[in-house]
Amino acid sequence: xxxxxxxxxxxxxxxxxxxxxxxxxxxxxxxxxxxxxxxxxxxxxxxxxxxxxxxxxxxxxxxxxxxxxxxxxxxxxxxxxxxxxxxxxxxxxxxxxxxxxxxxxxxxxxxxxxxxxxxxxxxxxxx
Numbered sequence: 706x707x708x709x710x711x712x713x714x715x716x717x718x719x720x721x722x723x724x725x726x727x728x729x730x731x732x733x734x735x736x737x738x739x740x741x742x743x744x745x746x747x748x749x750x751x752x753x754x755x756x757x758x759x760x761x762x763x764x765x766x767x768x769x770x771x772x773x774x775x776x777x778x779x780x781x782x783x784x785x786x787x788x789x790x791x792x793x794x795x796x797x798x799x800x801x802x803x804x805x806x807x808x809x810x811x812x813x814x815x816x817x818x819x820x821x822x823x824x825x826x827x828x829x830x831x832x
Contacts, residue, residue, distance in 0.1 A: 708732040733829045734763050739815035742829050755781035759815050775812045779819055787823055
């Protein structure tokens with residue numbers, strides 16, 4: 706499932722930076738995958754960056770899409786260099802919320818899968 710939107714006001718994000726009004730967002734969700742991917746484009750259409758979340762597979766009920774964010778994020782620059790973020794938050798919350806062994810393993814597999822897609826420039830990281 707792909708959702709599309711345009712920012713109508715400026716947003717300041719501590720990792721992504723300032724998102725200007727008119728920035729385009731394509732959000733990729735799979736109901737059977739443990740991640741989602743946001744592709745941000747400048748108002749003129751040029752790639753701004755990607756932001757990936759490791760999360761439980763989403764559930765879609767009526768017009769509501771919901772999932773549990775597992776803290777691990779990946780910021781991908783236009784040159785496809787990337788940074789893995791918040792691994793320490795994931796480890797801490799694994800204890801606080803008592804994540805199951807299956808959840809922890811699924812999150813780590815999802816992280817490996819997303820990194821593989823980035824490095825291969827596979828969809829949705831193909832320009």
